Amino acid sequence: MENLVIENLTKTYNKSLLIKDISMSVKENEIVSLLGVSGVGKTTIFNIVAGVDKPDSGKILLNGKDITNKPGYISYMPQNNLLLPYKNIIDNVSLPLIIRGERKEEARQKALPYFELFKLASAEKKYPHEISGGMKQRAALFRTYMYSKPIMLLDEPFCALDAITKLSMYEWFSKVSKELKLSVLFITHDIDEALVLSDKIYVISKFPGQIVDVLTPDKTKKEEFLLSSKFMQYKKQILENLRIL
Amino acid sequence: MKRLSINNNIKNKIPALIVFMVIFLLWQMASSFEFIPKFMLPSPISVLYVFTSDYNLLITNLTTTLFEAIAGLLVGIFLGFLIAFLMDKFKIIYKAFYPILIISQTVPTIAIAPILVLFLGYGLFPKITLVALCCFFPIAISFLSGFESPSIDYMNLLKTMGANKNQIFIYIKLPFSLKFFCSGLKISVSYAFVAAVVSEWLGGISGLGVYMIRAKKSYAFDKMFAVLLLICIVSFIFIKIAELFEKCVIPWERKRQDDE
Numbered sequence: 001m002e003n004l005v006i007e008n009l010t011k012t013y014n015k016s017l018l019i020k021d022i023s024m025s026v027k028e029n030e031i032v033s034l035l036g037v038s039g040v041g042k043t044t045i046f047n048i049v050a051g052v053d054k055p056d057s058g059k060i061l062l063n064g065k066d067i068t069n070k071p072g073y074i075s076y077m078p079q080n081n082l083l084l085p086y087k088n089i090i091d092n093v094s095l096p097l098i099i100r101g102e103r104k105e106e107a108r109q110k111a112l113p114y115f116e117l118f119k120l121a122s123a124e125k126k127y128p129h130e131i132s133g134g135m136k137q138r139a140a141l142f143r144t145y146m147y148s149k150p151i152m153l154l155d156e157p158f159c160a161l162d163a164i165t166k167l168s169m170y171e172w173f174s175k176v177s178k179e180l181k182l183s184v185l186f187i188t189h190d191i192d193e194a195l196v197l198s199d200k201i202y203v204i205s206k207f208p209g210q211i212v213d214v215l216t217p218d219k220t221k222k223e224e225f226l227l228s229s230k231f232m233q234y235k236k237q238i239l240e241n242l243r244i245l
Numbered sequence: 246m247k248r249l250s251i252n253n254n255i256k257n258k259i260p261a262l263i264v265f266m267v268i269f270l271l272w273q274m275a276s277s278f279e280f281i282p283k284f285m286l287p288s289p290i291s292v293l294y295v296f297t298s299d300y301n302l303l304i305t306n307l308t309t310t311l312f313e314a315i316a317g318l319l320v321g322i323f324l325g326f327l328i329a330f331l332m333d334k335f336k337i338i339y340k341a342f343y344p345i346l347i348i349s350q351t352v353p354t355i356a357i358a359p360i361l362v363l364f365l366g367y368g369l370f371p372k373i374t375l376v377a378l379c380c381f382f383p384i385a386i387s388f389l390s391g392f393e394s395p396s397i398d399y400m401n402l403l404k405t406m407g408a409n410k411n412q413i414f415i416y417i418k419l420p421f422s423l424k425f426f427c428s429g430l431k432i433s434v435s436y437a438f439v440a441a442v443v444s445e446w447l448g449g450i451s452g453l454g455v456y457m458i459r460a461k462k463s464y465a466f467d468k469m470f471a472v473l474l475l476i477c478i479v480s481f482i483f484i485k486i487a488e489l490f491e492k493c494v495i496p497w498e499r500k501r502q503d504d505e
Contacts, residue, residue, distance in 0.1 A: 052401040072407030082402050085497045086420045095416070099406040127497055147406065 003028050003183050004049075004074075004151045009058035011044055018044055019209035022058070024185070024202050026151060031177055031184045033194040035238065036204035042187045043079065045209070046155050049185070050076045062150065075147035079155040081140035083128040090115075090124040093143040111146060117176060118142040134165045141173075145180065154186035158193060170196050191238050195231060203241050213241040287467035295471035302456065307475065309452040313369060314441040314483075317376020321433060324377065325384025333392040333418070334410075346385065354379050355443055362447045372444040372452070379440040380433040387429025391422025424498055427491035434483040442476060 009022040019041040026032045036042055047053035049060055051071035060068045067073045075096075083092050094107035102110075115121045118138045123131055131139070137157060144152055157173075158166050174197065177184060188194050194201045195217055203213040217225075217234055225231055269289055275281050276288035296303065328346070332339040358375055365371035395417050403413045445454020453472050460468035491498075 047401065050401070050405045052404050071404040074405065076402065076405035078398050078402055080398070082398055084399075084416070084420070086423075086495070096406045099403065099408045099412055099416070129497065 003063060004185065005061040006045075006049060007059045007061065009045060009048060009055045009060075011041070011048065011053075011055050013041075013044070017208040022204075022209065022211060024211070026183055026185050028150075028183050029181050030200065031182070031186070031198045032200045032202070033198040034185065034187050034202050034204060035191065035194040036189065036209065037206060037242065038189055040204055040206045041209040042189075042204065043155055046076070046153050046187060050074055050153055073149060075144045075149040075152040077140050077144040077152070077154045077157055080160065081128075081136050083136060083139055083143075085128055088125050088127050089120060089131070089139050092128065093139060093146050095143060096147040111142075114142060114145070117179065118145075119172065133161055134169060137161060137169065138172075145182075150183060152182055152184045152186075154184060156187050156189070159188070159190070166193070173197065191235055194238075195234055196225070201238070203238055205242065213238070284464065284466060287470055291467045292470040292474060295467050299468065299471070303453075303471070303475065306451055306453045306456045307479070309369075310438070310441045310445065310454065311479070313372040313444070313452065314376055314437040316369075317373045317441065318380050318433060318437040320373060320377040321380025321437075322384050322430070325381045325429075326388055328381075329385045329388035329392065332389060333414075346382070350382055354440065358444050358447055361444070367448045367450070372441055372449070375444040376437050376440045379436040383429040383432040383436075384426065387425040388422050391425030392418045394425065395421040423495050427487070427495060430490070431484060431487045434487045435480055438476060438480050438483055 004026040006022060006024040009019060010017070011019050022045055024032065024034070034042055034045065044053060048055045048058075048068075051060075051067060051069055051073065054069050058068075059066055062073055083089075084095070087095070090108055090111055091104075094104075094111040097107035097110060098104060112124075115124060118141065120131075120135060120138060120142065123135060123139075128136060128139070137160065141154070141157060144154065158169050161169060170193065176182070186197070199216065201213075201215040201217065202211050203215070204210065205212045215234060215237070218230065272286075272289050276283060276286050276291075328342065332342060354375060357378065358371075361371040361374055365374060392414075399417050399421075400413055403417055408416070441452070442454040442457070445452035446458055449455045453475065457469055457472045460466075460472065
């Protein structure tokens, strides 16, 4: 079943065409990435999908229901984590529940069981500035999970991290997404990241942003995938697509 | 580490302390050797002596002035917050009142004081009003810029959670504005006490301003200097309290600065 369908999104910005005819879909329990260089309007697409920005034309459908320009239907993790500096981690992650009208204590109780899984145990009472970059990203992911909506949108979730932390985050994220049965659409400009994490990759070109390729990497031997020749072939294909246009 | 930082702290203050003592000494000498006639420049020791001889009178008058300053400050904070809140919530109010708000600041508050006395009499009311007028502006402006400070990304984040405007105000705008409010408060508290004294010059029954006028009329320079010193001390304490308040209200800001 196709959970999220994005149909023919077009948007102009300052009279120039920013994105043109973007169509994508995310199925249940699928991890899909949108890959492209910076400044092609990836975040604009996400803002439209999240309902906080309006497309000039096109539609967003969630299980068949039109949610274009209606925020509150999709879990969203913005770039730069945006944890609230004045709230500790547990209150940060339970914010989506509180906004929905749950009582503070109830919301905390609901968040508590997941601290172990998000590798934030013992950081419940800490403030965002007291924890490491990796922990901040995991806390932001945790908060996104607490929206408890069918689809998660992640805007460059790992881009602020160093290369080594990134690798361990990939491993952890793959495990968690299986365990929690997440359906994810994420933005990245990192080809390796897209290949390692996603079941399907949409490659987007520049000026205007257009989908130029859709890949479904075959990852039968998962452990060796990152070092396999297949991986290099995919990478070459993506690079060519990005350069040609 | 802590011990070291305390030592550094003391070391940092030594130059200021020395200057302070030199001024004190020069003042004492100027007065003792009568470079300046004693009745015009009383010696620091005789000024300090006023604090014991006139203790009860000073305390009663100080209480009145303190009450006016604090009451005026609270009213100013309340009004400042209210107008900033309304201006943030309704764009039409912003457009209508912002120019007036700025222009109103070109009117010197000291010049309004006599008018206030004419309107409101010699009681506490005109004094509290003047203090409130002085304190109101920095608070309103600081809240206003505070409400505008969080980036659009934070607002969008809350919108994706399904938040309404009131929730965005409570969870984003208000906490982000606290830092700005604290800066405004530090300005306001330094105005508050002085404004109260000035308003008392124009007439009244009790208060440090009244005491000052009486001392002036009887050429009691030592008493005038004592009041001056007292005003400095109280204003200083006000600012310190505002700083302490800042540390309590926005502890995360201090921690963030320490980390950086």
